[in-house]
Amino acid sequence: MDELDKNIPDDFWRKAFDEAAETPPPRVWNSIERRLDQSNDTKIIPLWGLGLISSKPVAWGMGIAAAVTLLLIGWWAGSAQLSSQQHSSIAQQSKPTEPEAVKPLAPVVANKPIDQSVTKSSPVVASIEKSGQPSAKARGNSQHASVTPSITDQSASKLAQLTTAVAQNLNEPGNRMRTMSFSRSLGTSVATNESSASANTSTASSFAFAHSVSSKMASSPVNAVSFEPLPGKSLHFRKLGQIHRIVWFRPSELPLKPEVLKSKQKTHDVWASASVMPGAFNPMISLQTAAVYTNTYASLDAAKISQASSSVSSRANFSVAYQAGAGVQLTEHWSIESGVGYLSGRSTVETPAQLPPASLVAFAGKNTTSGTLYVDALKSSIRSGDLMAAAPQASYNNIANNVVYQASYANSTRQSLTNDYQYAQIPLQVGYQLRPRKRLGLALLGGLITNIFVRNTVGNEVVITAKDGVYRPVSFAAAMGARLRYRPTQQWSASLAGIYQPSLGLGTQSDSQVQSHPTSAGMSFGVDYHF
Amino acid sequence: MQDEYELVEGCRRQDRIVQRQLYERFAGKLFVVCKRYVKDPDEAEDVLQDAFVKIYQHIDSFRFECPLEAWLKRIVINTALKFLRKQKPWEHTSDVQELAPVLPQADESLPALNYKYLLQLIQELPPGCRTVFNLYAIEGYNHPEIAEMLDIAEGTSKSQYARARGLLQQKLQSDNRFADGYPAEGRP
Numbered sequence: 263m264d265e266l267d268k269n270i271p272d273d274f275w276r277k278a279f280d281e282a283a284e285t286p287p288p289r290v291w292n293s294i295e296r297r298l299d300q301s302n303d304t305k306i307i308p309l310w311g312l313g314l315i316s317s318k319p320v321a322w323g324m325g326i327a328a329a330v331t332l333l334l335i336g337w338w339a340g341s342a343q344l345s346s347q348q349h350s351s352i353a354q355q356s357k358p359t360e361p362e363a364v365k366p367l368a369p370v371v372a373n374k375p376i377d378q379s380v381t382k383s384s385p386v387v388a389s390i391e392k393s394g395q396p397s398a399k400a401r402g403n404s405q406h407a408s409v410t411p412s413i414t415d416q417s418a419s420k421l422a423q424l425t426t427a428v429a430q431n432l433n434e435p436g437n438r439m440r441t442m443s444f445s446r447s448l449g450t451s452v453a454t455n456e457s458s459a460s461a462n463t464s465t466a467s468s469f470a471f472a473h474s475v476s477s478k479m480a481s482s483p484v485n486a487v488s489f490e491p492l493p494g495k496s497l498h499f500r501k502l503g504q505i506h507r508i509v510w511f512r513p514s515e516l517p518l519k520p521e522v523l524k525s526k527q528k529t530h531d532v533w534a535s536a537s538v539m540p541g542a543f544n545p546m547i548s549l550q551t552a553a554v555y556t557n558t559y560a561s562l563d564a565a566k567i568s569q570a571s572s573s574v575s576s577r578a579n580f581s582v583a584y585q586a587g588a589g590v591q592l593t594e595h596w597s598i599e600s601g602v603g604y605l606s607g608r609s610t611v612e613t614p615a616q617l618p619p620a621s622l623v624a625f626a627g628k629n630t631t632s633g634t635l636y637v638d639a640l641k642s643s644i645r646s647g648d649l650m651a652a653a654p655q656a657s658y659n660n661i662a663n664n665v666v667y668q669a670s671y672a673n674s675t676r677q678s679l680t681n682d683y684q685y686a687q688i689p690l691q692v693g694y695q696l697r698p699r700k701r702l703g704l705a706l707l708g709g710l711i712t713n714i715f716v717r718n719t720v721g722n723e724v725v726i727t728a729k730d731g732v733y734r735p736v737s738f739a740a741a742m743g744a745r746l747r748y749r750p751t752q753q754w755s756a757s758l759a760g761i762y763q764p765s766l767g768l769g770t771q772s773d774s775q776v777q778s779h780p781t782s783a784g785m786s787f788g789v790d791y792h793f
Numbered sequence: 794m795q796d797e798y799e800l801v802e803g804c805r806r807q808d809r810i811v812q813r814q815l816y817e818r819f820a821g822k823l824f825v826v827c828k829r830y831v832k833d834p835d836e837a838e839d840v841l842q843d844a845f846v847k848i849y850q851h852i853d854s855f856r857f858e859c860p861l862e863a864w865l866k867r868i869v870i871n872t873a874l875k876f877l878r879k880q881k882p883w884e885h886t887s888d889v890q891e892l893a894p895v896l897p898q899a900d901e902s903l904p905a906l907n908y909k910y911l912l913q914l915i916q917e918l919p920p921g922c923r924t925v926f927n928l929y930a931i932e933g934y935n936h937p938e939i940a941e942m943l944d945i946a947e948g949t950s951k952s953q954y955a956r957a958r959g960l961l962q963q964k965l966q967s968d969n970r971f972a973d974g975y976p977a978e979g980r981p
Contacts, residue, residue, distance in 0.1 A: 275911070275930040279829065282908035283821030290824075290838050291816055294845045295809070301850070302807070 541784015543581035543607025581607035603687035926957035
């Protein structure tokens with residue numbers, strides 16, 4: 263017993279707490295249950311079985327492709343390994359090779375009896391290694407030489423030269439077959455047999471030489487060269503069923519998997535959303551009257567012009583906006599969202615119209631005007647283009663203020679023109695959750711929308727684009743509203759939002775005669791996917 | 794009372810009712826285990842909560858090779874040690890030789906005491922001493938095992954245990970609970 267255990271009886275403390283129990287507060291079980299619910303909701307998105315991938319032909323095709331890929335990789339790896347470790351055997355006729363081709367490699371080729379070749383071998387080769395196994399075998403009456411040069415990466419190209427030189431010599435008549443076996447191993451060994459009778463003795467040794475190769479090969483009428491791999495270190499697979507050692511161990515504690523994400527980490531909810539917002543779009547059109555007109559023509563036609571300008575009005579029509587975006591819940595209450603959108607806004611403009619007399623057409627120098635004050639003002643605001651190129655600059659400047667031209671518009675003749683605006687939108691807005699972590703959430707939204715003007719088609723005839731300089735290419739609008747979001751599952755939710763988007767500043771250029779303050783409002787319906 | 798086998802099988806099916814039954818059956822004892830290791834009640838509840846979540850998640854690894862209660866207790870202890878391991882309370886402690894001479898040599902014979910009083914004594918120990926004392930005196934591990942579990946030297950485990958014993962005996966003497974041979978609380 264431990265010296266320290268003498269004072270207190272054995273098992274005293276153990277027995278004291280053996281039956282001790284204390285009911286934990288109910289909140290413990292509530293927390294456990296909540297965490298279990300969260301862990302059950304943690305689902306894995308399958309890579310297989312979605313949409314097109316789930317179809318059988320595609321699945322089979324992908325499986326076959328994967329199998330072929332694996333086979334190709336295996337073939338490539340195997341061939342790469344073989345090519346680096348061995349060369350296939352070649353049986354060729356050869357005549358003496360050029361010394362220059364052989365010299366860099368310093369192979370050993372002996373076509374004489376072993377004792378003789380040993381005495382004549384060159385000392386150039388640094389290492390001479392004796393092979394324990396016969397590397398050359400006599401085949402028939404031909405002589406066999408086993409050459410196992412040391413092939414380094416630098417000498418690989420030189421080996422190719424040697425092989426080429428040998429191959430060139432093979433076709434010459436009278437040469438005897440020589441077998442050379444190459445292997446990637448340390449040292450260089452060559453065994454040459456003059457006859458099949460001396461094969462056993464010649465293959466038992468290896469030799470090295472450099473300069474004497476050509477002379478010795480020249481003396482041999484027929485050389486048989488074969489490249490054979492030496493037995494290298496191969497993979498040894500442990501035989502099944504033979505258990506060499508059993509290691510018993512006891513883990514120190516139970517293997518514990520990574521803990522489930524706690525609820526605190528779920529505050530950074532990230533979602534992607536797609537929504538469509540039908541609503542109303544009103545460009546709030548008005549015509550700009552210049553001070554020049556007032557000074558020049560005030561006494562004559564001020565009343566008419568003023569009446570004509572104020573009579574150009576626009577009213578909202580049906581519009582629809584599509585938006586794809588993403589958002590992240592920064593804190594329990596605050597979130598930030600952004601995305602891209604497309605707004606197709608329609609409106610109707612009521613403008614005074616005229617029947618263009620021949621004299622005015624001649625004055626304008628062009629008969630493309632539609633005869634409405636609004637369209638003429640739009641055209642006069644165009645900075646460049648075919649229209650202006652065809653008409654004198656002075657004739658279109660300040661048409662809305664031109665008394666002579668303006669006077670011909672009669673309020674009694676009014677015309678309604680449809681305007682089809684197209685904007686690309688980039689919203690950036692923040693949200694404040696009034697009911698965080700609720701299945702039915704409510705949030706207040708506010709932010710800024712960047713409107714990128716694409717085009718405006720007036721009456722299906724006149725198309726004004728951003729290049730015409732009438733509308734600002736980029737304008738800004740405020741966004742405000744409230745969103746109701748129902749989230750039946752952890753991943754999916756549906757949103758219903760009321761959005762009001764008044765423009766911040768003009769939607770047209772400041773010098774344009776047509777002034778616009780576009781405003782849109784609508785109800786947005788969307789679906790969200792929470793990651 | 795429901796059989797342990799049925800409890801385990803129900804938990805494997807993630808039957809919430811059976812999970813609740815397992816909790817109600819063992820949570821009381823395991824909560825005391827948590828409080829022996831972790832002094833703060835809120836932290837003890839957290840440890841118990843973590844332990845039960847692990848129990849439900851790893852119930853498949855229970856093979857009925859030991860009593861269910863022992864398996865549950867082992868998980869609770871491991872969870873508590875994991876919680877305490879972040880604080881490393883058993884580091885920076887002196888060796889047993891330094892503390893041995895100052896150990897009180899009183900020869901108290903302690904009767905069965907109220908566990909709440911003993912629990913209070915244990916909770917008043919420094920965290921390192923408390924852990925080693927719990928593992929050695931109550932759970933029944935020896936010092937080499939404790940040293941391996943806490944990744945400390947065996948001498949450190951002994952010194953912590955000796956220190957715990959000394960502090961407990963001093964506390965018992967200072968409370969004067971054995972004037973008549975029995976403590977004021979938990980008298981038979």
